[in-house]
Amino acid sequence: MCGICGFVDNNFVEKQDTLSNMMNKIIHRGPDSSGEYIDEVAALGFRRLSIIDLADGSQPLYNEDKRFVLTFNGEIYNYKHIREKLIEKGHTFKTHTDSEVLVHGYEEYGTNLLSHLRGMFTFVIWDNVEKTLFGARDFFGIKPLYYYKKDDLFVYGSEIKSILEYPKVPKILNEKTLEQYLTFQYSPPSNTFFKGIKKLPPGHFFTLKDNELTITRYWEPIFNEKDGNLDDFVNQIDETIKGSIAAHKISDVEVGCFLSSGVDSSYVATCFNGDKTFTVGFDHEKYNEIDYAKDLSDKIGIENFSKVITKEEYWDVLPKIQYFMDEPLADPSCVALYFVSKLASEHVKVVLSGEGADELFGGYNIYKEPVDNATYHKLPLYFRSLFARIATALPFSFKGKNFLIRGAKTIEERFIGNAFIFSEEERKNLLSITTSAKSPFEFVKPIYKKVFNKSDVTKMQYLDMHMWLVGDILLKADKMSMANSLELRVPFLDKEVLNIATKIPLKYRITKDTTKYAMRLAANKNMPDATAKKKKLGFPVPIRIWLKEEKYFNIVKTEFVSDNSKKFFNEAPLMQLLDEHKLNKKDNSRKIWTVFMFLVWYKEYFD
Structure with missing residues (x-):
């Protein structure tokens, strides 16, 4: 398990310092070692958490003539079988890592390599002859991969914070994603909270050649x-x-x-x-x-x-959590x-x-x-x-009201x-934007x-x-x-x-x-x-209880009336949510938490 980052930019000379800054931002993903590849066009960075072939598994890795350069995050569970097949086809391996089957496999199979894999992964391979960058994300999206593309610039990374270290990438809030987040409690695919930075969807690969980015789906359930x-x-x-x-x-x-x-x-x-x-x-x-x-x-x-996690520990770590998440998550x-x-x-x-x-x-x-x-x-x-119309028109709640309203909708209209x-x-009522x-x-x-x-x-x-x-x-x-x-x-x-x-x-x-x-x-x-x-219980957390306690009620209230909050939200509906919850009129804990987590995250990344 590791972290990867890099860029393709013909018109940038400070590649070494920039790549180092990007790699340092994700050192937590791979504290054991680091590696990099830099040429006149591309730069590939890598942070390693040593799991397989502890002595010789550092990246980048190359094929025999060093035309193809690999950085990889994840694990390939059937790598031994793939390795045997590639050796039979004449490939020479220098390590015993699962990583190396990717670079030789790409050389042998091209993009069809992905159909051979069993595992979790994001990886990129730079072809330094054709000047082409190939990258892929695993079938389910277990490992993340973000990218920024504008004109002749392409920047990628395992985490957004790494991409933001690139001096040509602007840090601008994507307000459309904020509105979607208020419903989903996460940023839905494929956009992020940062304008221009996107997620490569699961089961997809990309190819970057002559500044043209092509994204292709290679698998779906x-x-x-x-x-x-x-x-x-x-x-x-x-x-x-x-x-x-x-x-x-x-x-x-x-x-x-x-x-x-x-x-x-x-x-x-x-x-x-x-x-x-x-x-x-x-x-x-x-x-x-x-x-x-x-x-x-x-x-x-x-x-x-x-x-046992104490209340104090839980609340104290929230800013750090939102920093590591890259984007607000209200779970x-x-x-x-x-x-x-x-x-x-x-x-x-x-x-x-x-x-x-x-x-x-x-x-x-x-x-x-x-x-x-x-x-x-x-x-x-x-x-x-x-x-459903009768139930909706009634101004009071009663047992079965939601059942009647949902009962008139198709699954596509209610889920x-x-x-x-x-x-x-x-969310329209809540937002001031x-x-x-x-x-x-x-x-x-x-x-x-x-x-x-x-x-x-x-x-x-x-x-x-x-x-x-x-x-x-x-x-x-x-x-x-x-x-x-x-x-x-x-x-x-x-x-x-x-x-x-x-x-x-x-x-x-x-x-x-x-x-x-x-x-x-x-x-x-x-x-x-x-x-x-x-x-099924999920992973229960007592935020519903904590938000009624004076200390934590006031922590949230302070954020709800802050200048940051006023940039995006109307104060009155926010305070109504808080007061209703504290007075046991409604359980608004998930709604309160969704807004609160955004404000905690926003302070980390924009203040």
Whole structure:
């Protein structure tokens, strides 16, 4: 696991100092060593966290005649197999790293190299003969890659803060992204909070030649349900996940595992055959999973390391969190992820984690909605629309009001992902600025079009793979682990696991009683019933409680009435959110947190 950065600029002479500054900004991603390549056109920088071939794995790496230059961030889990094939074709290797198969593989296969890979990655390869830069991001978007392109300048990096070190890259807030963020709680693909800086989408590669940038999609998940016996699916799932966990343990250093109370991390921890698990919790009974994690670790004979995060620690670290995130993220669990990564980094360099299982196997509780409401949706749309109009017109709340309103909408009209913070009307009322941002439903429409003929649950999973998984789950996993120089691996997000997950029929994914039905049965073969059947909780954080306490209420209030806040927000609706929450009139904690995290981030990057 490493960090990469660089640029292509024919008209820039201060390449060495600039590249060094860019590399220094991401030293936390690779504190073990550094490397660089500079010629008259291009500069490639690299920071290394040593995992495989500790002695000889430094980058950049080259092919035999040094025409192709590689810098790479990630892990290729099937590199030994690829290496054998390339040696048979006459390639000569100088190291035993997984990295080197990429440069020889590109020389041999060109862009088709990507179809051979199993792993997580972003990498760039500079062809110093053709003066062409090639770069790619992994299938699911586990590792990030940002870029800036204007005229004859191209700058890229694993983190935005590195790109901002380039003197020709302006630091200008993208206000359209701010408006979208207020709904999604993260910056949705492919733009960022900085004008001109973009994200390379998952499953895409780019080619830069003669100042022309071409971006191409090389892979996408395809759901192709198959009829079959439940027991057969369960056995295939268990076999495939165990195979993926084994592949993800390839390392020359010790590998540990994160462990919460959920079935996903418990499944990985039970099967990874390691010695250490890591857990954090809070000093509230409902927000502490440490006792559970210790109990499971004891049962499977693994040592558990844990930490209770205090309120003071949580709030004090918020500016640092938003700095490392590059962009504001309003998911409260990213702070907990920072602390568990910090804890793990004191003992190991690599951890396994359970991200991705919910998207692949149908684990979020909201996925049950189409199944639970199937009977109501058999009513003609005319009647459902009538009930929705009546419910909307009533000035008071009542049990079932939201059900009636949502019941008249298609899945495309009511679901934009696992977070829906501010509606389009609410965010317009909140903002003191005007932008041309699309409505959230218009934003996700192109993704829905690709699965127009699938079930509603499948549509939700597919959307979350492209939005929530990339914009929130994987982003915080990468940034919080790398902030602590820790490599985080996600065995559920593997091509082989996806291959079986996308074949599972709906009836084996979601039932009236549970989510991830078939996967839970597979997990149950390896762990206690109570763990395998445990309801999805996420990573609970007590911000709802803290925001009612005078100290933290006033911390947020200070930001809400600040000069920075006045640049973007109307003060009255912000204070209404705070007061309603403190007086127990409404739970506005997620809305308050979304605005507050933006203001904390803005202070870090623009003050």
